[in-house]
Amino acid sequence: MKYVRNAWYVAAWSQDLPEDKPVAVSILGEPIVLWRSAQAVVALEDRCVHRLAPLSLGRCEKKNLRCMYHGFLYDSTGQVIEIPGQPAIPPKARARKYPAVERHSWIWVWMGDPAYADESLIPPAVGFDEPDWILGNGYLDYAAEAELINDNLLDFSHLSYVHANSFGAPPAFADERPKLTVLPRGVRFERWLVGTHGPVGSRTEQVVDGWSAYDFLIPGVLLMWSGSFPSGTAQQCGFERPDYSRAIAGVTFTSQAVTPTADRAARYFFSWGPHRSHGDEKLRDVLMGVAAMAFAEDKTMIEAQQRIIDRTPEVRILPTGHDRGVMIFSQLVAKRVREEQSRATPT
Numbered sequence: 001m002k003y004v005r006n007a008w009y010v011a012a013w014s015q016d017l018p019e020d021k022p023v024a025v026s027i028l029g030e031p032i033v034l035w036r037s038a039q040a041v042v043a044l045e046d047r048c049v050h051r052l053a054p055l056s057l058g059r060c061e062k063k064n065l066r067c068m069y070h071g072f073l074y075d076s077t078g079q080v081i082e083i084p085g086q087p088a089i090p091p092k093a094r095a096r097k098y099p100a101v102e103r104h105s106w107i108w109v110w111m112g113d114p115a116y117a118d119e120s121l122i123p124p125a126v127g128f129d130e131p132d133w134i135l136g137n138g139y140l141d142y143a144a145e146a147e148l149i150n151d152n153l154l155d156f157s158h159l160s161y162v163h164a165n166s167f168g169a170p171p172a173f174a175d176e177r178p179k180l181t182v183l184p185r186g187v188r189f190e191r192w193l194v195g196t197h198g199p200v201g202s203r204t205e206q207v208v209d210g211w212s213a214y215d216f217l218i219p220g221v222l223l224m225w226s227g228s229f230p231s232g233t234a235q236q237c238g239f240e241r242p243d244y245s246r247a248i249a250g251v252t253f254t255s256q257a258v259t260p261t262a263d264r265a266a267r268y269f270f271s272w273g274p275h276r277s278h279g280d281e282k283l284r285d286v287l288m289g290v291a292a293m294a295f296a297e298d299k300t301m302i303e304a305q306q307r308i309i310d311r312t313p314e315v316r317i318l319p320t321g322h323d324r325g326v327m328i329f330s331q332l333v334a335k336r337v338r339e340e341q342s343r344a345t346p347t
Contacts, residue, residue, distance in 0.1 A: 003028060003146070003260055004336045006112035007219040008122045010257035010269050013137060014105045015128075017041065022065060024056030026261040028111055031056075032098060037063045037076035043100035043109045044078050049093050105129065105137075106257070106269070112340065121185070123221040125255040126271075133253055134281055135273035136288035140299055142268060144306035146260035149268055150220045152298055153256065154187065154329055157322040162301050166294035179239075180325055186217035186332065187325045190241065192234040208249070209234040211242050216329060218336065220258035227251040227278075251275040252287065264306060270295065 011025045011034060022035040024046055031046035033056040044065070046054050053069035060066075064081065065074045072093070073082035080093035099110035099117035105127030110117040126133050142149060152158065156178070159169035178191040193210040209231055214224030228250035229242055244251060254272040261267050272291050273284040309315055319327065 002337045006116045008108040010106045011109045012107045020060045022056045029262045041100045041102045042076045043098040045096040123217045134284045135271045137271040139269045142266045144302045146258045146266035149258045154325040155322045163294050222256040224254045251278040
């Protein structure tokens with residue numbers, strides 16, 4: 001599979017990177033070590049320049065990282081600054097450094113040309129430091145291509161079938177197509193569900209109009225808002241985006257990110273929870289329990305799909321109307337991959 005490189009990939013949750021210990025991750029098949037140098041997060045190639053030992057088995061020493069095989073000491077730029085028993089340090093004694101940023105409770109790593117590492121391209125997720133939201137979080141490792149997980153998140157018609165036991169979306173959900181808007185780096189999905197009793201975890205006695213909208217952005221980040229509104233709100237809004245101050249229940253936010261870790265392997269990060277005005281820690285825990293069930297259902301289906309694909313000599317699919325978002329996003333990715341390849345090709 002071909003993925004965009006000039007993009008910010010989620011490497012880890014901030015809370016999973018200790019102050020004094022390096023952590024190994026993999027993105028696009030490249031081994032990376034994350035560690036904290038003073039207040040900054042550093043991402044280096046997870047290979048010592050000496051004998052290729054993993055730096056993730058190293059030791060943090062103030063602002064530096066020491067390889068615990070033969071003692072090479074690296075600074076936050078990736079430069080070796082100490083070689084035991086050898087005063088002279090070759091200029092080429094340097095590990096590749098990746099641009100890394102800690103934001104929205106995630107650690108983001110830029111996998112492409114550092115010259116294009118624009119922090120304004122980091123998707124505007126919601127982190128645990130946002131006082132208005134009460135969020136839970138987790139991640140799953142998939143034995144499947146990240147592209148298949150992206151496809152799943154770009155077509156919610158599967159909710160009526162894969163998640164019949166968790167989210168409980170009725171068959172009618174799959175009959176309705178959301179409004180799609182093409183964004184510079186992704187696709188926006190917007191949907192009204194008229195005459196419901198609210199989303200799972202926030203069911204109401206009264207009939208409401210449910211609204212949900214999400215952006216799915218390169219390289220594979222979903223940002224979704226939901227809410228329940230008084231019956232008739234959808235029509236009053238002309239079936240466009242509502243004013244969230246009018247919501248009566250069920251206002252939640254979820255961030256999800258898909259990171260290719262290797263060939264046919266990916267890590268799926270997620271958070272979910274209510275707005276403080278519409279829920280508490282108890283509701284957050286209910287939502288996370290539902291999420292654990294639902295995302296396990298996705299994992300079972302997608303990993304099985306990958307096994308079938310691997311056994312299929314000529315892979316062909318039969319697109320439907322619900323695949324429009326998948327196709328738009330795939331075209332956006334393909335366009336950027338071509339642009340990256342053309343920049344890398346000597347003229």
